[in-house]
Amino acid sequence: MLGLVPWLASCVECPLSPGLSGKECAVVASLRLADTVPPSPGNRFADDEPAALLGFEVFFDARLSRDGSVRCATCHIPERVFGDARATSLGLELVDRNSPSLHGAAWHRWQMWDGRADSLWAQPLLAFENPKEMDFTRLELAHRVKVTYRERYEALFGALPALEDGARFPPRGKPGQASFDAMAPADQDAINLVAANVGKALEAYQRKLAFRRGLLERFVDGDAKALTTGEREGLAVFIRRGCVSCHAGGLMSDDDFHAVGLVDAPPRARAEAFVVLEASPFTAAGAFHDGAKQTLPMRRASDEGAYRTPTLRNVTRTGPWGHDGRFATLAAAVQGHADPMVTGSELEALLLFFTVLDASDPPLPWNGWPDR
Ligand code: HEC
Ligand code: HEC
Structure with a gap:
C-alpha cells in the first residue's frame, strides 16, 4: 500500500496543511479505497454477468410485491444514489429505518444498520417478506420467477421445483404461516433455494453498483492539489478527533457496531439482529452459502443499542442521516454522536472534507434504470 504513495514514505515531508505527524500521515493512506470490491465467498454467482443482468431486472420489478406497487427501486432510487432521500422509507407502509445508499453495500461485511443479514444475497428476502416493505412471500416469489424469469433462472441455477403441484407448493406463504409451515421440509428447502438464488442474482447486480475511487484517492496517490487547504484541515480534524477509529479504511467504516447514544425505544439494534441471524x-x-461454512460471531454486551458505522463515501448525497434519518443536516449528524462535541471551526472543516468523499459513480447501464 505504502509503495503506491511516494510522499507518505517519508512522512516528515507530508504535504498536508496544517501538517500531520508521520503516524497521522499513515492514517491518511489507510483511507484509500481498494480498486475492487471484496470477494463474496458465499455466492458463486457474485461476479457472473448473466446473474447481474437478471438481478438488474428483478430489482426494478414491482410485481414482486403484494399489490404490484413496490420494487426495490422504490426505496433505492438510481437518481438518489440508490437511497430515497427520506428520513425513513415508505413501502406499503412507513418503515422505521433510513434507506442506505446501495453504492456501499458490496463493500460492507454486514448488511442493514443492525447487521441482521451477513451477506448481500441473504438481504433481499428480508425486504420481500417485510410486511411494511413489499409484503411478498417466498412462495409467491418462486411462482413469479417461474412465470417471468424461468428460462434465465434455470440457465443459471438449474430446474425450478414442480411449482405446478399446488398441493405441495401453495400460491403464497412464508415461515410462520400455515401454508408454508405445513409443507414437506424438502419442499420448503426447494423454495428457500429459489429465494437464495434470486438473492444471489440481486447481489451480482448490486456489486455493479459499488462506488469507486474519487478525489480522496487522487490526493492519497500523490496529487496534493486534489484537496484545498480547507479540505485538508478537515481531513486533519477527522483524524485527530478520532473519527477514523470507527469510520476507518477505504470504506470509511470499520463494519462494526457501536452504541453512540442514538437509541430507539425499545432499544433494538445489533443485539436484536442476532435473533434474526440465528433463526435464518x-x-x-x-446450506445455501456456497463456500466453506462459517460460524456466526458471538453476541457481545456492546451490541446493545449499537448500529453499524455507516460509510462516509458520498455522505453529502445521502441525507437525511442516521439509522432513522433523525438528522436533517450533516452538522447535526456529527454533533449528534461525536463525543466530545467538535468545535465550530472543526465542524466547518469537517463539512469541507466531506465534499471530497464523493466517490465515482458506477458505470451505465448499472447506474440507471433498465430498458424495458
Ligand atoms: C420500503 C422501502 C424499501 C424497499 C422496497 C427495499 N428496501 Fe432495501 N432498505 C430499506 C431500508 C429502510 C433499509 C435499512 C433497513 C435496516 O437497516 O433495518 C434497507 C437496506 C438495504 C440493504 C442494506 C444496505 C446496507 O448498507 O446495509 C440492501 C443491500 C438493500 N436494502 C437492498 C434491497 C433490495 C435488493 C430490495 C428489493 C428486494 C430492497 N432493498 C427493497 C428500504 C427498502
Ligand atoms: C465510536 C464510533 C464512531 C466514532 C468515533 C465516530 N462515528 Fe460517526 N457514526 C458512527 C455510527 C455507529 C453512526 C451511525 C449512528 C446511527 O445512526 O445510529 C455514525 C454516523 C455518522 C454520520 C452520519 C452518516 C449517515 O450516513 O447517516 C456522520 C456524518 C458521521 N458519523 C461522522 C463522524 C465524524 C465526523 C466523526 C468524528 C468527529 C465520527 N463520525 C466519529 C460511529 C462513529
Whole structure:
C-alpha cells in the first residue's frame, strides 16, 4: 500500500496543511479505497454477468410485491444514489429505518444498520417478506420467477421445483404461516433455494453498483492539489478527533457496531439482529452459502443499542442521516454522536472534507434504470 504513495514514505515531508505527524500521515493512506470490491465467498454467482443482468431486472420489478406497487427501486432510487432521500422509507407502509445508499453495500461485511443479514444475497428476502416493505412471500416469489424469469433462472441455477403441484407448493406463504409451515421440509428447502438464488442474482447486480475511487484517492496517490487547504484541515480534524477509529479504511467504516447514544425505544439494534441471524437458514453457517461454512460471531454486551458505522463515501448525497434519518443536516449528524462535541471551526472543516468523499459513480447501464 505504502509503495503506491511516494510522499507518505517519508512522512516528515507530508504535504498536508496544517501538517500531520508521520503516524497521522499513515492514517491518511489507510483511507484509500481498494480498486475492487471484496470477494463474496458465499455466492458463486457474485461476479457472473448473466446473474447481474437478471438481478438488474428483478430489482426494478414491482410485481414482486403484494399489490404490484413496490420494487426495490422504490426505496433505492438510481437518481438518489440508490437511497430515497427520506428520513425513513415508505413501502406499503412507513418503515422505521433510513434507506442506505446501495453504492456501499458490496463493500460492507454486514448488511442493514443492525447487521441482521451477513451477506448481500441473504438481504433481499428480508425486504420481500417485510410486511411494511413489499409484503411478498417466498412462495409467491418462486411462482413469479417461474412465470417471468424461468428460462434465465434455470440457465443459471438449474430446474425450478414442480411449482405446478399446488398441493405441495401453495400460491403464497412464508415461515410462520400455515401454508408454508405445513409443507414437506424438502419442499420448503426447494423454495428457500429459489429465494437464495434470486438473492444471489440481486447481489451480482448490486456489486455493479459499488462506488469507486474519487478525489480522496487522487490526493492519497500523490496529487496534493486534489484537496484545498480547507479540505485538508478537515481531513486533519477527522483524524485527530478520532473519527477514523470507527469510520476507518477505504470504506470509511470499520463494519462494526457501536452504541453512540442514538437509541430507539425499545432499544433494538445489533443485539436484536442476532435473533434474526440465528433463526435464518440463509447465513454463512447455512446450506445455501456456497463456500466453506462459517460460524456466526458471538453476541457481545456492546451490541446493545449499537448500529453499524455507516460509510462516509458520498455522505453529502445521502441525507437525511442516521439509522432513522433523525438528522436533517450533516452538522447535526456529527454533533449528534461525536463525543466530545467538535468545535465550530472543526465542524466547518469537517463539512469541507466531506465534499471530497464523493466517490465515482458506477458505470451505465448499472447506474440507471433498465430498458424495458
Ligand atoms: C420500503 C422501502 C424499501 C424497499 C422496497 C427495499 N428496501 Fe432495501 N432498505 C430499506 C431500508 C429502510 C433499509 C435499512 C433497513 C435496516 O437497516 O433495518 C434497507 C437496506 C438495504 C440493504 C442494506 C444496505 C446496507 O448498507 O446495509 C440492501 C443491500 C438493500 N436494502 C437492498 C434491497 C433490495 C435488493 C430490495 C428489493 C428486494 C430492497 N432493498 C427493497 C428500504 C427498502
Ligand atoms: C465510536 C464510533 C464512531 C466514532 C468515533 C465516530 N462515528 Fe460517526 N457514526 C458512527 C455510527 C455507529 C453512526 C451511525 C449512528 C446511527 O445512526 O445510529 C455514525 C454516523 C455518522 C454520520 C452520519 C452518516 C449517515 O450516513 O447517516 C456522520 C456524518 C458521521 N458519523 C461522522 C463522524 C465524524 C465526523 C466523526 C468524528 C468527529 C465520527 N463520525 C466519529 C460511529 C462513529
